[in-house]
Amino acid sequence: MTRIGTALKWLLLVWMAVVIWAAFMWVPSASGFKGESSRIVFFHVPTAWVATLAFLVSCVASVMYLKRRSPQDDNRAAVSAGLGLVFAVLATVTGAIFAKIMWGAYWNWDPRQTSITILLLIYAAYFALRGAVPDPEKRATLAAVYSILAFVTVPFLMFVVPRIYWSLHPDVITNPDPDNRLDSAHLRVLLASLAGFTGLYVWLYTLGSRIEAIRHRRRQEVL
Amino acid sequence: MSDLAGIMAVTLIIWIGLFTYVYRLDRKVSRLED
Numbered sequence: 001m002t003r004i005g006t007a008l009k010w011l012l013l014v015w016m017a018v019v020i021w022a023a024f025m026w027v028p029s030a031s032g033f034k035g036e037s038s039r040i041v042f043f044h045v046p047t048a049w050v051a052t053l054a055f056l057v058s059c060v061a062s063v064m065y066l067k068r069r070s071p072q073d074d075n076r077a078a079v080s081a082g083l084g085l086v087f088a089v090l091a092t093v094t095g096a097i098f099a100k101i102m103w104g105a106y107w108n109w110d111p112r113q114t115s116i117t118i119l120l121l122i123y124a125a126y127f128a129l130r131g132a133v134p135d136p137e138k139r140a141t142l143a144a145v146y147s148i149l150a151f152v153t154v155p156f157l158m159f160v161v162p163r164i165y166w167s168l169h170p171d172v173i174t175n176p177d178p179d180n181r182l183d184s185a186h187l188r189v190l191l192a193s194l195a196g197f198t199g200l201y202v203w204l205y206t207l208g209s210r211i212e213a214i215r216h217r218r219r220q221e222v223l
Numbered sequence: 224m225s226d227l228a229g230i231m232a233v234t235l236i237i238w239i240g241l242f243t244y245v246y247r248l249d250r251k252v253s254r255l256e257d
């Protein structure tokens with residue numbers, strides 16, 4: 001680990017600790033939300049954002065694989081898709097907790113909940129595909145094509161579908177009505193959380209790619 | 224301790240636990256790379 005890398009990791013530890021403190025203790029609960037449910041936004045939005053970013057990175061790495069045929073690109077695509085899946089599950093769980101407080105049930109088949117379920121199934125199938133093909137080159141090519149096609153659905157399922165149909169899901173960032181938008185204190189904590197979660201994703205993605213590179217090198221040595 | 228402070232404490236413990244695990248894994252990977 002370089003000195004700057006180590007310092008950034010310790011900074012992330014402190015940064016996220018401050019975000020957690022601010023999310024629960026510093027900002028008041030937002031108006032228009034039941035109880036303290038508005039505080040989930042500080043974790044739900046960043047996990048959903050990181051999931052989208054991870055799927056995008058997986059798509060880019062897949063395009064790079066088809067162009068260069070480097071096994072490292074295939075590994076990067078798989079690592080990022082895995083992280084995307086984990087963060088999408090976290091976004092679903094935090095969303096369900098919010099739904100329970102606000103609407104009385106964990107699951108309402110709201111367009112957002114339905115579309116993220118479809119997205120989870122699409123990326124779960126990516127790993128089923130990877131597990132089903134034993135030949136590494138064939139697996140990498142098929143997975144790369146699938147990852148690109150899977151990402152085409154991401155903007156549609158994350159941004160288009162929930163806006164076409166009526167949804168219970170609140171729009172607290174781009175809402176034209178200022179009474180239903182987050183105030184500046186909430187927005188500051190949300191932006192800090194988004195930065196922290198993005199930093200965590202970058203770290204996990206880099207680490208995952210390094211682990212896969214070691215595995216690849218060892219496999220080559222055995223052969 | 225209020226409910227909110229309790230939830231914050233649990234969230235902080237989860238975060239510190241996750242950080243410690245990933246940091247130790249990172250150091251282990253660095254050693255393997257050398």
